[in-house]
Amino acid sequence: MKALVYHGPGDKRWEEVPDPALVDATDAIVRVDTTTICGTDLHILKGDVPAVTDGRILGHEAVGTIESVGDAVTTVRPGDRVLVSCISACGRCRFCREARYGQCIGGGGWILGHLIDGTQAERVRVPFADTSTYRVPEGVSDEQVLVLSDILPTGYEVGIVNGQVQPGDVVAVVGAGPIGLASIMAARLYSPSSIVAVDLADSRLTAAEQFGATATVNNGDRDPKEVIGDLTGGLGADVAIEAVGVPETFELCTELIRPGGRVANIGVHGAPATLHLEDLWIRTVTVTTGLVDTYSTPTLLRLVASGQLDAAQFATHHFALDELMDAYDVFGRAGETGALKVVLSGAGR
Structure with missing residues (x-):
């Protein structure tokens, strides 16, 4: 064969x-x-x-x-x-x-x-x-x-369930490739108030809108922290889902969430990412990882x-x-x- x-x-x-x-x-x-x-x-x-x-x-x-x-x-x-x-x-x-x-x-x-x-x-x-x-x-x-x-079980389990998405939450999905889109689709089952997709490719952000994102940010053009800050009165997202697998996107997720927020890492990482505990410990942040x-x-x-x-x-x-x-x-x-x-x-x- x-x-x-x-x-x-x-x-x-x-x-x-x-x-x-x-x-x-x-x-x-x-x-x-x-x-x-x-x-x-x-x-x-x-x-x-x-x-x-x-x-x-x-x-x-x-x-x-x-x-x-x-x-x-x-x-x-x-x-x-x-x-x-x-x-x-x-x-x-x-x-x-x-x-x-x-x-x-x-x-x-x-x-x-x-x-x-x-x-x-x-x-x-x-x-x-x-x-x-x-x-x-x-x-x-x-x-x-x-x-x-x-990808759909992965987005659902490792992103949405691990991230404990709740009705009314503001959810940031960093990476609008297939796994990010699966997370957006699965998030809608829990009725979040906003789903913000972040990516560098406009074509993928267009797809994110079709899958249910309520806002999109090309982070080559605009700082997503500003967009999410505007949505949340400066608090930050309730849940940030990392769907790329590079250090920069993981670190961005930790910057996008509010105190008490949750980062659900889905991406497959081939290099170390810095965990800024000097900033995160006092904010009661939860970080989850997982294989589906x-x-x-x-x-x-x-x-x-x-x-x-x-x-x-x-x-x-x-x-x-x-x-x-x-x-x-x-x-x-x-x-x-x-x-x-x-x-x-x-x-x-």
């Missing part, structure tokens, strides 16, 4: 690789019908995730069709159309029992496209298939559920299936699966191309 293979920082190739095979009785082999590229994949290619080694097939998001299952798999069977979660869950360890699947110590966690071969391929082996795949409801398109593999656990995926699936969340609006560019190299180019230049999520369809679509 063909797959997108990582060969070190800056080196990726669409090449022939062996077909995956069942290894454990809890595995499934899934034909990839639809996949996408994540900002984390770009971080990997920059060398920010050293655990990813030469020869790894990238990708951790997919919608596909079960082709075969191990003897211990009971909830899905060949022919089922499923969402493949970015997080694999053994279902038995301490952290899985606490619904902290991202911290699974039984062989799961974030492993696809990280510690084992991933989904940017014609087929993928999915460990713990019973607890790491979700049947796609009838009548729901691949585009509608593809972002439930990763995907405990919210069933809830988000219901919201998408019922039409309460329009997740298909993330899809801006479409490619065939064998055009992955072109898709990476478009996604990697999102500030120029306006790409939010690229949708790659396999031969079965």
Whole structure:
């Protein structure tokens, strides 16, 4: 089969690789019908995730069709159309029992496209298939559920839930890329009074308005602290969500919040960021971090299936699966191309 293979920082190739095979009785082999590229994949290619080694097939998001299952798999069977979660869950360890699947110590966690071969391929082996795949409801398109593999649960759990967004809050989202937009979409479920999107790209700020931001700030032109100060009588935002993963945006979030405010860091950081405790300690500031656990995926699936969340609006560019190299180019230049999520369809679509 063909797959997108990582060969070190800056080196990726669409090449022939062996077909995956069942290894454990809890595995499934899934034909990839639809996949996408994540900002984390770009971080990997920059060398920010050293655990990813030469020869790894990238990708951790997919919608596909079960082709075969191990003897211990009971909830899905060949022919089922499923969402493949970015997080694999053994279902038995301490952290899985606490619904902290991202911290699974039984062989799961974030492993696809990280510690084992991933989904940017014609087929993928999915460990713990019973607890790491979700049947796609009838009548729901691949585009509608593809972002439930990763970015929508991430924005919801690591941004909105960790940030404890409440009705009436002023929420600042720093970074209006896909994960920032997912946070904006999820924040609306909690009725904040204002959602302020901050970014350097006007195209992404336009998208943020379409996803529900009530105000936008290009921080190359205007200081977002002024805009949020005007909204809050100088107090600052109740919640600031970091959705980029660079030191400057994290530090900006700590400057945007009010005393008693909350910073929810989502971004994947490849370099240290300064935590100014000399300023923050007296302001009773809370900072949270996190890898998505995907405990919210069933809830988000219901919201998408019922039409309460329009997740298909993330899809801006479409490619065939064998055009992955072109898709990476478009996604990697999102500030120029306006790409939010690229949708790659396999031969079965």
